Amino acid sequence: MAGEFDNFEEILNDHIPVDKLKYVKRILYGAELESLEFSAEAQALASDKGFEVKGYVFPAAKETTRSPRVVRVAGIQNKIVLPTTASVVEQRDAMHKRIKDILHCAALCGVNIICMQEAWTMPFAFCTREKQPWCEFAESAEHGPTTKLLQELAKQYNMVIISPILEREEDRGDVLQNTAVVITNTGNVLGKSRKNHIPRVGDFNESTYYMEGNTGHKVFDTNFGKVAINICYGRHHPQNWMLYGLNGAEIVFNPSATVGALSEPLWSIEARNAAIANSYFTVAINRVGMEVFPNEFTSADGKPAHKDFGHFYGSSYITGPDGARTPSLSRTKDGLIIAEIDLNQCRQVKDKWGFRMTQRLDLYSQELNNIMKPDWKPDIVKETADK
Secondary structure: OOOOOOOHHHHHHHHOOHHHHHHHHHHHHOOOOEEOOOOHHHHHHHHHHOOEEEEEEEOOOOOOOOOOOEEEEEEEEOOOOOOOOOOHHHHHHHHHHHHHHHHHHHHHOOOOEEEOOOOOOOOOHHHOOOOOOHHHHOEOOOOOHHHHHHHHHHHHHOOEEEEEEEEEEHHHOOEEEEEEEEEOOOOOEEEEEEOOOOOEEOOEEHHHOOOOOOOOOOOEEEOOEEEEEOOHHHHHOHHHHHHHHHOOOOEEEEEEOOEHHHHHHHHHHHHHHHHHHHOOEEEEEEOEEEEEEEEEEOOOOOOOOEEEEEEEEOOOEEEOOOOOEOOOOOOOOOEEEEEEEEOHHHHHHHHHHOHHHHOOHHHHHHHHHHHOOOOOOOOOOOOOOOO
16 A cells, blocks of 8 residues: 555654653553564464464453453454455455454464454445445345354354454344354354444445444353454444443454544544443454445545545554553554453452442433433533623
């Protein structure tokens, strides 16, 4: 991708003096994290298949009443494999093959829970507003070819796999949904979580294809921890993050598809803030690459018609409940980001900061109920002139 730099951290390393770099990174990323070492086989596979693999350790204090709850979590970011002019089946099968390679690497690295990017089996064609052929990528969350493939791999690798797809809800009129399917390490479909907030900004006008989800804020109790999925645009809504936490999530994945011109200044902040505010781990995943479509489309913003979204900037990262976060993956390359985490840290941070104890759900609930009433007016106090 011409004109795109590869990694923000490399700019820091190249231009900030060594004696100040540690201080800058502490402010940007929190406590420094130890790097994970992976086997030569895993590193060779990543090198051979052309993706980067990075890993970090989030430690927790030792406790006398609980044993450590150490798991490895991961996110995958990637470009589409074939051009958007290839057939639907060819594009999907090529993506399946690509992700199989990265999942194999994740297994070699000991990953227990992994999540792909939003709508990972297809180009992010929702900008085009054309129904064909893009609706053909939709498939059953329970019985589609993608789920069947991942069920086999989840069981083979003893890994929980979260698969965000374009779902066709066959039992309810063939409507489309933006859905994440949760497949357990035993190969069973534990359930699914749908996108709660649908963007209507610029090219991202996805309500042409699907509407807001109806699964609420489900948390999935897996053999490796309680996980939830806050799909893409939901990261802009703090209440969305909060409700996953209230339902007991320990790890919240944020599979996304977003471009640099629109959201990059927000990207490194939102999932990190959510981890801090809700005392859980977050895994922020964004695709990479430029996806060019056959026909021009417009954004209804006065700009000329175009055939691409712009640059998906990757930069996937993981944050702990104490606010420490990993460096990002590349802005231009496929990658696998891994963290070894101790879930005991969630409660330890709750005890330290007391955010759950000091939040005022009673106050918020009362005021939100009032706001929903037709006669509600903002509670603004204005200065009045003396009479």
